[in-house]
Amino acid sequence: MTVLSLFSLLFLAALSSFASATSDYQESLVLQPLPQSALLASFNFQGNDSQESFDERHFRYFPRALGQILRHANTKELHLRFTTGRWDAESWGPRPWNGTKEGGTGVELWAWIDAVDDEAAFAKWITLTQSLSGLFCASLNFIDSTRTTRPVASFEPAGTHASSGNLHLLHGTLPGEVVCTENLTPFLKLLPCKGKAGVASLLDGHKLFDASWQSMSVDVRPICTQTGDCVVQIDQSVDIVLDIDRSKRPRENPIPRPVPNEQLVCDTSKPYHSDDTCYPLERTSEKGWGLSEIFGRSISGSCPLAEGSADGTVCLRVPHERDVQVPSGVVEVQKSDGYTRCYTLEPSTPFDLTIPEQEATSQVPLDEPVLRAERTIVGHGQERGGMRIIFDNPSDTKAVDFIYFETLPWFLRPYVHTLQATITGHDGQHHQAPASQFIKETFYRPAIDRERGTQLELALSVPAASTVTLTYDFEKAILRYTEYPPDANRGFNVAPAVIKLGSSNGGAASYPIYIRTTSLLLPLPTPDFSMPYNVIILTSTVIALAFGSIFNLLVRRFVTAEEASAMRAQTLKSRLGGRIIALRDRLKGKTTKTE
């Protein structure tokens, strides 16, 4: 039985509570220390503008730049993700927001576009990607037809749409995109308080992109209440997992130094313990940290627009007995779950939060993820390879149903008939099983070279306490000379797979859980790039040789060898030779005279 964590519930509660408000703006920050001295910081900013003013182009909380793009591209719902790093599910547990606000490595974009037919929708999609590319300084304009898919079951609209008949879902990924500060700056400009007040003032590119994992998301959706009031909601979030030790290093001295000998805590019971040998003892106390230490600055007061929710803006998830120091006058609200406390910010009063080093008696419990997934490229050689996807169901009692969605670039040609499954129980016993035993439904759209990529959606079910491994073979296509990127030998990025765990699975939660695998690097056969010139020159030489001999055969006159030598006497060469001999003779004559 999978139990959703209270943590996730908190997020979900926050998510649903905002839905009813009409024109407002809210922001929140949730801090949670994770094992291995990591710290998860989840920023969330939510702005609503009424549908009416949105249609009349009066923008208040909704950014005008994005609003114009959406209007221009007929986009009703937009989801944009910038992600770097890997979420370490083994030690950090389930993902924040249940994975709904994160994307695969690089950039991921999906949108519902209102258009009469597929072509019109695609044209609008291209407009959308081009415009967003300019707005976010990202290479979104490289999302062309080969990187665009139309998922069938993996995504559902999050907003309320009147008529879904004309809505087209398009999905594109750029796994190779490097997310960095230039994406954060336009992201912050979309906020009403622009990162100058409120929790957004903590966001600094240096710290944010130094994180072990970070994800920025922009979601736009229309929400209508029962009464017919509609709002357009923009939901921006930034989730980062910071390494506390790394972040605490001062910027002017970022090189880690060894711990001085005096500060080492050694296990003196070891037989080899001496002055120069130390077996370090594990720290029993938790490391201390503070907001200004980790982010390099403190929160500069609340954003006046954010109508602080009753819960408070900044929430910290540590056990209640833990000592937390905040500026005087800040209201602290402790939640009944025993782990959460929230603080309300005051306008134009800096807020800092410090947890001194103290003995850790208890930890916030982390849940087991519902499913673990891993995807790798196997095989060797330049021609063929294989894909292996491992699904591990940690639950002992309940099977997991989910939808597995992957897009493959056209130059990776899968052989779906080689799709095989192996099931391994937690006792370690392998046995081959027909793939159809796990795959309930398949949606497969084969690739067309240079036009579109492969789209594969599988509805899978993994039995309790077992690991299912799917494998299939693929062939690597040979690209045209001009299709290789400048760094061809680095390999080609393959977008991460998206796994959607059905909403029926979670019980209470009506929102699905998303898991994304890491992106893959596919080495393709790369030619020697001077090849075309070599080929041209070699063939030219061969043709010239052939032509020369044929032409000579046709044009030359054939005579016997003696005749040829006689002819040669007439040629310039022989005449020159005669002249040289005469000269030599004369020289010889002279030398004899001198003797």
Added chain:
Amino acid sequence: MAIRDIVVNPSLLPVLNLSAETRDQCMQLLAVLDPSADSYPDSEQRALAASKEQKQLFALLARLRGLNRDAILRVRETKQATAEARQEIDRLHLQLQNLYYEQRHLTGEIAACESYDHKYLALPLIPLEEFLTLHPEHRESDEHELMIARINHEHAEREKLEQARQELLKRKQALIAENNKRKEDLASLDQDLERFIDVTFCSYCMDWRTASPTPTTPTLLELTHLVLRQITLPNSKHALVMITKYEDPSSSHTVSTSPDHTMTVSTTSPPPPPPEKPEAIRTRFKVIAAFWAVIIFLGFPIWWKTTSIYRASLPIPDMIDWADGKTCRPVFPLEIRVETPSLPEAEAQHLLRTTQHTLDDLNEFSAHHLRLKLSNDNVEEQLEETADTALTVRLLPQDDLVNPKSVLQSDTTQLDVFYSPSQIPPLSSSNPPLSAYIAGELQQLFTEEKAIIAQILSNSHASSAVATGQPSSAVLSSVSPQLADSIAKRLRRSMKYADTYHLAFSLFTPGAEPSSWDIQAAVHEYITPLLQAFSPISNFTVDTQVQLYATFAPTAPAPEYDEGLAVWSLKPEDLSAFINAAEWPLSPSIGPGPTINFILYVPDAAQSPLVVKDSLATSWVVPQWGGVFLLNPPNGTHLHHLSHEALQGAFMTFSHQLLTLLGAPTTPAALPFRLQTLTRIRAASLLLSASSTMGSLARLTESLPSIPIPATVAASVATTLSHLTSACEHLRRGRFQAALADARVAETAAERSFFEKSMVGQMYFPDEHKVAVYLPLLGPIGVPLIVGLLKEVKKALAMRKAKKAS
């Protein structure tokens, strides 16, 4: 031992004596001084005696010292003498040693000489007896002389023998050389002989075949002669060779005079290959011709076809004519309707005529003229399309008026002229004051429009003003310089014409407040009516946004506090830096058409009121970009929400700025009238801009022969030209709305053709690159082909010459 025994030197004896004496004296003195011996009764006496004794002692001591000195001097002298003596001894010793060395050396030399082994002892001389028999005169001489004689004899003998040997060697060399020469001659003779025989026979048969023996005969004879000589004189080979050598040039000379016997040239020295058959020559010619035919008829056309670029034909002269203003001379005949409800027909006509006359007199700008028409005489105009009415003049009688009075209606294009009935001119008067008044009023109404149009025309036709004969400069000079200046300024400020303008109203504030405004109502009240009025000219979209925490650009200078006026002021020259382009989201709207930004800036409470320095203005226009309004909150209050009333001033300003930016004239006050004027101005400027775009396109296509011109461009150009023509026609007929519509289409098409994407295609592979890549192919193929062609051409020329000669 007593001292006298030791010191025996006589010179020391006085010293010894004296020292003894001195000692005695000392003893005496001691005795005197001895207190125990009372030789003197009182001390005085004793002292006297002591001093006496002492004096004597001193004298003695002095003498002793002198002696001592003498002794020392003597010692020195002795030492000197000793040293000199020793030196002398050393010198002598050295001399002795040298002599010893010399002696030893000489002894050694003598021994070496005695043991020397001379050469002559080993010389192999003839025995003594033989020598003596040969030279008996030496029998008596001693052994030494005998030896000398023997050696001399030996020397003479040897020299003689050496000379003999040299002579023999020389002879041998000469013999060898002669031998070699003979051998060579013999070999060459053999070859020559062979050739002679071959040539003789072959030339003979050749001559026989070509049947032209006359020129060859002498050669032949000569050769036979030579052969005969060669045969007859086998012994004198050398002579024969000489002859052939001398004969060679002469023979070749003789032959070269007859070019049709080239074969005979070779006949002189080597044996020739058989001549080529004529069909072989023909085949070779055909082969080369075939290759060249393929190249010329297949290779070049393919190359031409594949590398040429498509260039649709454009009506270049027409386009340039349009650009130069030769095709169309924009004229603006404005129709003004005159309504005379209270006047009889004839009088009205008369008034009209006189007014028109006055107007024509007043007008200096021929392109822009006013035509008056009575509102009821439009019977004949039913046939053709009616011209737009620029203005309606209503003549209304009013009784108690001394002077006529005119009122321009602010909501219609109607000018009401009030006059007293007494002012109606009689039919006879030629220049009644009422017509002059009406004409003056009209002229004044249109002054600015005229100036603007003249400015536009003069700007675009600066170069071709002479050609078109526009007296626009005259018009410009006639208006006041202030007006001309303000018009030029406004033209620079106003936006380029576009089909669609995007209006973006932004509320910026450096802090967090105000964060909301009654924008919907404000736009609805102040902006929408204006936009509706403009709708025949352009389309508009309106965007609004609220931006908090919008601070100045860091590069912009901060406002300064003016103590005297208690205001914060921005310098006028810094206004352009006021807008923080990097931070403020003022991105242009998506879609075609420019964006006009209107910024409502609410300064921080700490920095308000904020004004522009000197002028104390709170709003200004950024040319071709938009407008800025500084909304200073009332003293000490925090504006949380900008109400409709608070926005009133700002939006009034914005609507004025919008008019300015759209290029509408400032006078007169009536908006419909200004819009009509704007229609005409826009039509003129669009017409001119489309024409000049056509000219630029024509020049571009002419100056860049390598850019492709797709068919769509040609189509767009055709559309442009046709619409330009019809726009011009509409202008001439005074239908300005239609002219504007046509000019808009023309402008759009012109822009589309000029900015056609495929016309900026780039050459990724320049010709040099291609040549470099294909040189390995073209070089080896081209060279034999060209050489073959040249050979054939040479041969053909030679053949023709030969034919002419024969």
